[in-house]
Amino acid sequence: MILLILGWTIYLILIFFVLVFLIYSLFEKERRACLRSGLILLILTGIYSVIFTFFPEVKSCFFAGILTMSVVVVFWIAVSSKPRDKIKITGKQKKVDERDTIFARFDLENKSEKYKKYYSEHKEYIAIDEEIRKLNDILDPHFIKKDPVLFSLADAEFNFCEKQLLGVDGNEPAIRFERLPEENTRIVKNTINYLGSDICGICKLDQAYVYSHVGRGPETYGSKIECRHKYAIVFGIEMRADMINCAPQAPVIVESAKQYVEVAKISIICASLIRRLGYPARAHISESNYQVIATPLAWKAGLGEIGRMGILITKKYGPRIRLGVITTDLPLIPDEPAVFGVQDFCKKCRKCAENCPSKAIPSGEKLEENGVLKWVIKREECYRYWRKVGTDCARCIMVCPYSKPNNLLHNIIRNIIRGSSAAQTISVKGDDFFYGRYPKKKQPLHPGLNQ
Numbered sequence: 427m428i429l430l431i432l433g434w435t436i437y438l439i440l441i442f443f444v445l446v447f448l449i450y451s452l453f454e455k456e457r458r459a460c461l462r463s464g465l466i467l468l469i470l471t472g473i474y475s476v477i478f479t480f481f482p483e484v485k486s487c488f489f490a491g492i493l494t495m496s497v498v499v500v501f502w503i504a505v506s507s508k509p510r511d512k513i514k515i516t517g518k519q520k521k522v523d524e525r526d527t528i529f530a531r532f533d534l535e536n537k538s539e540k541y542k543k544y545y546s547e548h549k550e551y552i553a554i555d556e557e558i559r560k561l562n563d564i565l566d567p568h569f570i571k572k573d574p575v576l577f578s579l580a581d582a583e584f585n586f587c588e589k590q591l592l593g594v595d596g597n598e599p600a601i602r603f604e605r606l607p608e609e610n611t612r613i614v615k616n617t618i619n620y621l622g623s624d625i626c627g628i629c630k631l632d633q634a635y636v637y638s639h640v641g642r643g644p645e646t647y648g649s650k651i652e653c654r655h656k657y658a659i660v661f662g663i664e665m666r667a668d669m670i671n672c673a674p675q676a677p678v679i680v681e682s683a684k685q686y687v688e689v690a691k692i693s694i695i696c697a698s699l700i701r702r703l704g705y706p707a708r709a710h711i712s713e714s715n716y717q718v719i720a721t722p723l724a725w726k727a728g729l730g731e732i733g734r735m736g737i738l739i740t741k742k743y744g745p746r747i748r749l750g751v752i753t754t755d756l757p758l759i760p761d762e763p764a765v766f767g768v769q770d771f772c773k774k775c776r777k778c779a780e781n782c783p784s785k786a787i788p789s790g791e792k793l794e795e796n797g798v799l800k801w802v803i804k805r806e807e808c809y810r811y812w813r814k815v816g817t818d819c820a821r822c823i824m825v826c827p828y829s830k831p832n833n834l835l836h837n838i839i840r841n842i843i844r845g846s847s848a849a850q851t852i853s854v855k856g857d858d859f860f861y862g863r864y865p866k867k868k869q870p871l872h873p874g875l876n877q
Contacts, residue, residue, distance in 0.1 A: 433489025436496045441470055450835045451860075455668075455868070459860040499852075506848035509767030513725065513732060519634035519797035522719065523641065525648065528809045529714065530641030531555055532563075540647060554806050561813040565679070569816030576676035577816065583683035587713040591644050593694045594709040602704025607757040614659055614758065617699060621692040623661040624747070625740060627727030627761040631658045631753055634797075635719045642714040653717045655706065655753035657760070659696070660720065660727040662740060662747035663688050665823075667831050670746055671868040673820040674783065674811075682748065682818050686712040689750035697752045707754035720749040728761035731768035735778040735787050735822040736803040739768050741840065744828025766844045768828075772801070774854050778822035781864055784811035787822060825865050827857040 444467045451460040477488055524530050525544065531551060534541040536559065545552050562568040565584070570577040605613075611628060618626045636653045640646060669681035693709035700707035710716045721738050725731060729749075730740035739745050741764070779789035786808035793802045812819055823829055830836040843849045 433491075433493040437470075437474070437489060437492050440492070440496075441467065444470065446835060447860075450833065454831060456861065458862055458865075462860050503842070503846045503848045503852075506846050508845050509770035509843075509847055509850060510765075511769035511773075512765055513763070513769065514799040515797060516794055516799050517797035521634060521636060521638040522796075523639050524637040524651075524716070525639055525641035527641055528805050532559070532809070533642055558806065558810050558813060561810065562816065564812055564816055564818070566816065569676075572816075573676045576680050580676070580679040580683045580817075583680070583687050584713055587683075587686050587690050587711060590690050590694060590711060591713065591715045594697065594711060594715050596698065596701055598701040598704050598706055600704075604704075605757075607759050610756050611759045614696065614700070614756070618659070618661050618692055618696055621695060622663065622688055623692055623750070624664045624743065625729050626659070626661040627724070627729045628758050629658050629660065629723060629726035629728075629760050631655050631718070632723070632726065635722050637717055637719070640717075642716075644715070651717050653708065653753055655708070656755050657753065657758045658718065658723045658727065659752040659754065659758070660724045660729055661689075661692065661750050662724065662729055662738075662743070663692075663750070664743045664832070665746045665748060667746060667829065668868070670820055670824050670829065673824040673867055674815045674817050675867065676817060678820040678824075679817040682820070685748035689748050693750045693752050697754070700752070700754050700756050703756065705754055705756040707752055707756065710751040710753065716751075718751055718753060720751050723751060724749050726760075726763055728764045730764055731766065732800065733768050733778075733826070733828075734772040734776070734801045735782075735826070736801060737823075739826070739828050741766055742832045742837075744826050744830070745823045746829050767850065770847060771827075771843065771850050771854075774850055775827065775857075777825050777827065777854075777857070777863070781821055781825045782808075783819070783821055784808055786811070821867075824867070827853065 444463055448460060448463040448467060451463055474488075477485055526548070531544070532555070534544060545555075565577055565581045570581070614628070615626045631653070633654075637651050640649045640651060663685045665681045665685050669677040672678060690709070690711040693711050697707040697709040708717070710718050710720070721732060721736075724738045730738045733739040733745070735745065737745050738747065738749065740747055776789050779785075779787040784804070784807040786804040788801050788803070792799045795802050808819070828840070839853060843853050
């Protein structure tokens with residue numbers, strides 16, 4: 427009798443979970459997940475109805491089977507190994523010259539003196555860069571004609587960021603307001619969250635993640651970068667899931683640019699606040715005034731882990747975030763790097779690699795690059811596709827299982843897979859079943875016009 431009651435209870439819990447999943451799928455406008463969860467709900471209730479009506483004598487066997495399967499799955503999840511793989515620093519890391527980055531190379535005016543000098547010293551990039559230059563640039567009039575509203579909106583957002591570049595730094599007054607590092611940390615984090623950030627962390631500024639020379643922005647091209655601040659304050663802002671789900675169409679670059687605007691606003695205001703307290707501080711913002719590499723600093727600051735796609739994956743929002751960085755000498759308390767199973771999950775999943783239109787994301791094992799063991803992205807192929815579609819693509823962000831909306835259902839799943847390798851395996855298979863191995867992009871929408 428007890429086993430029968432337990433089996434019946436588990437069956438009801440299963441029915442309830444599937445029903446909740448169905449409701450969430452409806453609100454998230456996930457048609458495939460909605461249909462499949464509805465079908466499972468229909469099958470589960472149908473089986474019970476048939477047994478109850480025509481074969482009541484096998485009810486005990488049915489519920490005993492439900493109980494046995496549940497115990498096996500729970501036991502498998504409980505005893506399986508905990509994901510423990512971490513990002514590994516394997517050797518000394520050299521500073522990156524910003525002039526070698528994709529965006530800096532393609533900012534060079536064709537056949538200018540800077541152009542000729544750079545490529546005379548970096549002949550390894552000539553062939554592929556010249557081939558990519560034949561394509562229309564991102565937000566080129568060619569693309570704006572296809573969707574004047576969305577592409578023009580993204581262009582206006584990036585233009586706004588560019589006009590903020592001269593506000594990233596400044597002099598601090600002679601008066602210094604001294605507080606304990608713990609209090610400074612609380613003030614900084616609370617201020618950044620108040621201004622609109624979703625997550626925030628702090629780390630010591632590793633000079634390996636400071637660019638060696640200027641490649642973009644208002645500073646003199648090729649000048650040596652001297653950013654000797656002690657700390658980096660790193661924060662992230664969520665990008666809307668419904669916009670990212672349109673990848674690689676126009677809404678993704680609109681949303682990306684919108685959050686870069688928010689990041690710039692928060693970075694500049696908070697850096698200015700810190701300077702008013704008597705300490706040097708510099709904001710690092712898009713379009714382009716970066717003197718540091720945001721992603722590894724975000725990892726060191728505990729915001730997330732760097733996954734297969736080469737960008738940060740956070741606990742709450744997955745890779746659906748835009749990062750901001752402020753460097754400063756204000757005494758602060760650093761956070762610890764986060765470890766919540768991303769490295770192990772990415773080994774099993776490979777969804778971003780299989781869905782990448784440019785095949786820029788590796789599906790194989792990690793390689794060593796500049797003293798770090800990681801999945802090495804084919805950066806030129808990624809950027810080539812950006813210029814083909816006129817947006818920053820975001821297909822990898824869209825399909826990542828961690829990108830699901832930050833709600834109770836998905837957070838329960840996220841918490842379970844942090845502690846169990848078996849749960850990660852089940853999650854990967856479940857994501858493929860409900861959402862598809864190759865999820866379809868959603869139809870473009872005009873933000874604010876679809877309400």
